[in-house]
Amino acid sequence: xxxxxxxxxxxxQIADELRAAVLDGSLAPGDxxxxxxxxxxxxxxxxxxxxxxxxxxxxxxxxxARRPHGYFVRDRQRMDYRxxxxxxxxxxxxxxxxxxxxxxxxxxxxxxxxxxxxxxPPPEVAKRLKLNPGEFAVVRRRVRFLGGEPFYSxxxxxxxxxVQDTPIMAPHDISRGxxxxxxxxxxxxxxxxxxxxxxxxxxxEVKRLDLAPGTPVAVHIITGYGPSGEPLRCVLNxxxxxxHVIIYDRPGYPxxxxxxx
Amino acid sequence: xxxxxxxxxxxxQIADELRAAVLDGSLAPGDxxxxxxxxxxxxxxxxxxxxxxxxxxxxxxxxxARRPHGYFVRDRQRMDYRxxxxxxxxxxxxxxxxxxxxxxxxxxxxxxxxxxxxxxPPPEVAKRLKLNPGEFAVVRRRVRFLGGEPFYSxxxxxxxxxVQDTPIMAPHDISRGxxxxxxxxxxxxxxxxxxxxxxxxxxxEVKRLDLAPGTPVAVHIITGYGPSGEPLRCVLNxxxxxxHVIIYDRPGYPxxxxxxx
DNA sequence: CAGTGGTCTAGACCACACC
DNA sequence: GTGTGGTCTAGACCACTGG
Numbered sequence: 203x204x205x206x207x208x209x210x211x212x213x214x215q216i217a218d219e220l221r222a223a224v225l226d227g228s229l230a231p232g233d234x235x236x237x238x239x240x241x242x243x244x245x246x247x248x249x250x251x252x253x254x255x256x257x258x259x260x261x262x263x264x265x266x267a268r269r270p271h272g273y274f275v276r277d278r279q280r281m282d283y284r285x286x287x288x289x290x291x292x293x294x295x296x297x298x299x300x301x302x303x304x305x306x307x308x309x310x311x312x313x314x315x316x317x318x319x320x321x322x323p324p325p326e327v328a329k330r331l332k333l334n335p336g337e338f339a340v341v342r343r344r345v346r347f348l349g350g351e352p353f354y355s356x357x358x359x360x361x362x363x364x365v366q367d368t369p370i371m372a373p374h375d376i377s378r379g380x381x382x383x384x385x386x387x388x389x390x391x392x393x394x395x396x397x398x399x400x401x402x403x404x405x406x407e408v409k410r411l412d413l414a415p416g417t418p419v420a421v422h423i424i425t426g427y428g429p430s431g432e433p434l435r436c437v438l439n440x441x442x443x444x445x446h447v448i449i450y451d452r453p454g455y456p457x458x459x460x461x462x463x
Numbered sequence: 464x465x466x467x468x469x470x471x472x473x474x475x476q477i478a479d480e481l482r483a484a485v486l487d488g489s490l491a492p493g494d495x496x497x498x499x500x501x502x503x504x505x506x507x508x509x510x511x512x513x514x515x516x517x518x519x520x521x522x523x524x525x526x527x528a529r530r531p532h533g534y535f536v537r538d539r540q541r542m543d544y545r546x547x548x549x550x551x552x553x554x555x556x557x558x559x560x561x562x563x564x565x566x567x568x569x570x571x572x573x574x575x576x577x578x579x580x581x582x583x584p585p586p587e588v589a590k591r592l593k594l595n596p597g598e599f600a601v602v603r604r605r606v607r608f609l610g611g612e613p614f615y616s617x618x619x620x621x622x623x624x625x626v627q628d629t630p631i632m633a634p635h636d637i638s639r640g641x642x643x644x645x646x647x648x649x650x651x652x653x654x655x656x657x658x659x660x661x662x663x664x665x666x667x668e669v670k671r672l673d674l675a676p677g678t679p680v681a682v683h684i685i686t687g688y689g690p691s692g693e694p695l696r697c698v699l700n701x702x703x704x705x706x707h708v709i710i711y712d713r714p715g716y717p718x719x720x721x722x723x724x
Numbered sequence: 725c726a727g728t729g730g731t732c733t734a735g736a737c738c739a740c741a742c743c
Numbered sequence: 744g745t746g747t748g749g750t751c752t753a754g755a756c757c758a759c760t761g762g
Contacts, residue, residue: 211750221666238729248752250511253729261522261676263663270728270760280660285711396711399541400661400681400704402524405482415522418679418704420661443661443679450546450657450711472731499748509733514748531740531747 216245216255224264224275231277235265263416263444276414276444281348283446285396285422310349317343318373320362323436327359330425330436338362340371342380345410352411355440364389364434380435381426389434391426398422398448403440411442418443465506477506477516485525485536492538496526524677524705537675537705542609544707546657546683571610578604579634581623584697588620591686591697599623601632603641606671613672616701625650625695641696642687650695652687659683659709664701672703679704 206212220236223229236244241252256273259265265273323331323339331339339359346353358380360370368387369376376383381391403411403419413419422439441448465476481497484490497505502513517534520526526534584592584600592600600620607614619641621631629648630637637644642652664672664680674680683700702709 213750237727239727249754251751254750256729261663262665267729269730269758270726272728394713396713398659398681398709398711399707400679400702402522402677402679404523416663418661418663420659420681441661446660448659450659452655452657474731498746500746510735512732515731517748528748530749531742531745533747 212245212247213251213254213258216241216247216252217258220255220259221262221264224259229275231275233275234271235273235275237272261416263414263418266414266416278444280447281353281445283354283441283448285424285448285450312346312348313350314344314346316373316375318371319343323359324438326423327436327438330423331359331361331433333361340365342370342373352442353445354442355407355410357438359436359438360384360434384434389428391434392429393431394424394426396422396424400443403442407440411440413442414444420446420448422448465508473506473508474512474515474519477502477508477513478519481516481520482523482525485520490536492536494536495532496534496536498533522677524675524679527675527677539705541708542614542706544615544702544709546685546709546711574608574611576606576608577634577636579632580604584620585699587684588697588699591684592620592622592694594622601626603631603634613703614706615703616668616671618699620697620699621645621695645695650689652695653690654692655685655687657683657685661704664703668701672701674703675705681707681709683709 205215208215210218220229229235235256238249238252238256241247241255242249245252256265256267260267260273264276266276267273319341320338321341322328322336323333323341327333327339328335328337333339339361341360342358344356344358346356364384364387365371368383370380370383384391399421400418401421403413403417407413407419411419420441420443422437422441424435424437424439425433426435426437428434465473467473469476471479481490490496496517499510499513499517502508502516503510506513517526517528521528521534525537527537528534580602581599582602583589583597584594584602588594588600589596589598594600600622602621603619605617605619607617625645625648626632629644631641631644645652660682661679662682664674664678668674668680672680681702681704683698683702685696685698685700686694687696687698689695
């Protein structure tokens with residue numbers, strides 16, 4: 203039973219109790235939690251207090267409300283995401299793109315939506331492509347699905363002059379790989395940087411990727427540069443936190459960092 | 464003014480209005496938002512409705528409540544975090560560890576707390592170290608600070624037999640680097656994997672790293688292996704999402720992935 | 725129809741920092 | 744003291760899904 207004089211508030215005590223049950227496994231993924239009415243009864247509190255406690259766990263990403271069925275422990279099945287999985291260009295006869303070829307094994311059917319348009323890119327991208335306000339980029343906006351569920355979004359931005367009159371502007375898969383197309387048109391990439399950071403999703407992203415409340419995203423940005431340092435492309439990936447593990451294999455010895463002292 | 468019949472609820476409409484002001488810059492980082500009383504007055508709603516709207520933005524990580532001053536737009540200054548910044552062992556005369564040497568440049572004073580103990584590691588770590596329940600590991604738990612603020616936590620776990628009677632068990636900086644110490648004791652690492660995933664923090668992490676509500680974390684796990692594939696160390700880094708950009712520089716051409724099609 | 729969570733109201737008392 | 748957000752209560756009506 204709750205104590206009204208403890209240093210922790212009543213809603214925190216209720217939340218603590220439920221959180222502990224989730225973390226120690228006595229409430230397993232998929233299990234149903236007590237209903238709001240149960241908590242009101244058990245702890246003798248007002249409904250909002252019980253709701254506040256549950257809302258804390260929802261915002262921690264531990265549980266999800268499925269009206270009108272109740273609150274349930276979330277199930278996280280993370281798939282591997284390997285940013286450097288393919289450091290070489292595709293063989294010219296590769297049947298389809300990296301995502302489509304690699305994910306098939308997981309047993310879930312890969313698919314994707316594509317949408318190509320000319321836009322003024324968001325500031326994050328404009329900065330990396332060194333575009334001034336008013337300058338345009340071609341964007342191939344995609345959502346990759348696995349088994350019908352959105353897996354991540356992948357938006358590739360190209361400066362307009364770079365891709366004018368290339369197949370990149372057509373809303374289809376590019377089996378040879380966009381990098382090869384770029385190279386064929388005289389734009390060879392010689393360097394790229396990966397940046398990854400973490401934040402809560404925008405409402406747009408919540409809708410596009412069907413994110414549950416309490417789900418953060420990783421933003422993965424790849425910027426590719428030509429021989430004279432000019433940016434040629436900028437890829438903006440949004441990875442839902444409950445669906446991905448980003449994996450880098452570190453080749454070679456010796457290694458020392460981070461744990462290094 | 465809000466509409467009570469729209470498809471979006473009242474709290475969502477209020478949240479939308481405030482969110483738009485934050486995102487388009489008319490409310491800049493550090494600016495104070497309208498008080499709850501302001502919103503009640505302006506939108507003619509109950510206090511909880513106004514609070515619900517503000518709570519949405521708090522959980523999105525956009526604003527923070529500073530009682531009794533009001534709600535303020537959050538300011539995110541992300542520092543670079545380079546997991547592969549040092550792929551070689553330190554020169555034997557390196558004065559201090561990677562973090563301490565690298566971060567000084569940023570103008571903020573680096574420091575850290577260290578705590579060494581013998582524990583049964585958390586399941587995430589035990590799995591990677593291939594430890595059975597009941598088997599122990601030595602952990603060096605650290606929090607790295609920049610300018611007095613917690614920057615990230617760095618917990619290095621070693622199987623007990625590997626580090627018994629080595630300087631790793633002493634609660635001090637190891638200037639030569641833990642990897643060299645391991646190597647000197649016959650445990651040479653030949654391979655490592657990096658895994659990064661994203662989630663909301665546990666209450667413990669919130670306290671240890673002084674995280675604001677709505678701040679997700681990146682979990683960065685490095686596992687190092689010996690010549691016969693035996694795990695020698697597991698480093699568990701918790702990176703607050705509002706403080707880090709993880710950067711990988713991709714050497715060499717050709718590159719093709721993710722944006723590849 | 726019954727039970728679930730979602731939204732909203734109208735009040736109360738509290739802790740805290742600043743004046 | 745005054746004003747801020749934090750907690751809590753006690754109710755109301757609604758939307759959705761399942762039996």
